[in-house]
Amino acid sequence: MMLRLKFNLVLAAIFVFSLVGAGLYYYRFLEQSAFDDVHHDSQVMMETALAIRSYTTDQIKPHLDPLNADQFLPQTVPAFAAVETLRRLAGRYPGYEYREAALDATNPRDRANSWEAELIEQLATAAARSPRDEVEVSGVYGSGIARSLYVARPITITDPSCLTCHGEPANAPASMVKVYGQQGGYGWQLGQTIGMQIVKVPMLYPLEKARHTFNSFMISLLIIFGLMFLGLNLALSAMVIEPMARLNRRLETLATTDFLTDLVNRRRFFERLASEMAEARVRNTSLSVVMFDLDFFKRINDTFGHDSGDKVLKHTAVRVRELLRSSDCAARFGGEEFMILLRETPIDAAMAVAEAVRAKIADVPFEIVGTVSASFGVATWNHQEDAHALINRADRALYQAKDRGRNTVVRAVDTPVRRMLVSEDGGGI
Incomplete structure (x- = not known):
């Protein structure tokens, strides 16, 4: 019995240490994989927004610009097109959000809040230090089930055509000034970081998936250990304990029994x-x-x-x-x-x-x-x-x-x- 107890204690200790080690490693691995998946989704969403902006600039804006003389059409604005398109995506996939925020926005809904303003300043500093590199900032926003991963890129004025609408108010289309007024979105300059593109992707679903996968993995380990524990104990009994017990009984008999009369000694x-x-x-x-x-x-x-x-x-x-x-x-x-x-x-x-x-x-x-x-x-x-x-x-x-x-x-x-x-x-x- 002592041999079985010692064997099981050693086996249990090895399993506990292995389970804890494997659990910590696999949990971190799954959590990192979830973050990687979320980051990948955010990159896809960001590239989708850029593709919509590019398509609007190349294919939509040239055809609708003549109409802006009579009535301003926000659909001709690449940022507006990207935000509106991806907002419809958020209706089907809650938590997925694309936004273009500016410190001095023409459209009031695009005006940056305090957190976004700090992030824009951070992006502007990074863009000034590395003007030739693609600047990107990512992190976690919110808490609990509302926690999401954000990816932000600076909006820097590199196209002189942007100054047509956002340079001097006198040069802006009259229809746009009529809609938004002259209080915001003017006086921009080339090379200036005026805002950011930001994508938010919810982390709840990937983390929940990682948690379920982790639980399934740990349960499978417990089942495997239980079967291994049972098998090793059966093998120990059949191959070690029972033969040793028989041998001990035989030795005890030889040590306490008179070999001639079979009486005790x-x-x-x-x-x-x-x-x-x-x-x-x-x-x-x-x-x-x-x-x-x-x-x-x-x-x-x-x-x-x-x-x-x-x-x-x-x-x-x-x-x-x-x-x-x-x-x-x-x-x-x-x-x-x-x-x-x-x-x-x-x-x-x-x-x-x-x-x-x-x-x-x-x-x-x-x-x-x-x-x-x-x-x-x-x-x-x-x-x-x-x-x-x-x-x-x-x-x-x-x-x-x-x-x-x-x-x-x-x-x-x-x-x-x-x-x-x-x-x-x-x-x-």
Whole structure:
């Protein structure tokens, strides 16, 4: 379990760092792509406005100019044509805006506001510094869902024909002066930056598209990681954890089991005894041990050989297990010596179990060697002594059984329970 936990923690940490890194990179990439798309749209819109202006100048104005003598036609003004044409586009695509703003405009609607005036001054300064270069300023205008990207270019008087209408008021067409008066849009000079062309393209749609794309990307990463996480865990279980668990169980079995009798060994018995003693102390229940060894076992080895002796040990273990509960524990303690741990068993019941095991061994002859007997010592824990003291008492009882002629069960002498007596003055006696 610890291996799986560590593996998953490392895998999760790698994924989190990768997800954060990929998310930051992809978010910036998509945001930049959205800005690039908006900027491209603004450039297309700007070029469209310039194309309309050029077409009006070349194809419309020459045919309509003669009519301006009687009645001024704003359709002959390239700026008016571009603004009106693209305004119709804004009706279908809200937020897209083209405007030509001037500091001293002839048409009042083209007069620059304070923000536009600052932008015109900035463009005029840039155009004065680089008269041969195409000057352009872009940025973000507004906030929230109304945020848009703007691109602005200066309107600089480079064509002397422009001064016909915007030079001296006396030289301007009378029909135009009649419509707009003489208060604005005059006195312009060649090379002067009098205004700007500005295009605004909404950023909401590209950014929303980028956000949806980002969310889809992150969700796909989460799904991929989930599948990868599941697959790696299944592979880890099948190829590492389960084989290791089987190997550990096998090693644990080899380390705690007697290879000949298949009973637990001495080390495992002490571990089990310590655990049962702790539980018996908490629950205040009885706990007994039975120690026995086979009588004259050396004579069996010397007479019939060690193979026969090994078979006697194996069959003895089988007979012992047949008489025990699943909660009990039998161990080969060493050589021909065995131990039985009986949980929740008082001394009388432990004596009965020991007698049943003795009879099971002695009453049924073993193959080749014949009848074999065993001597038993039984002790019950007094809830104060340690494991070694308990086993020593059972061992002494076993030797008493040997002294009494073998093939018998002897109860161990109970160890007196020490108590602290308290005198009347509170002192211990």
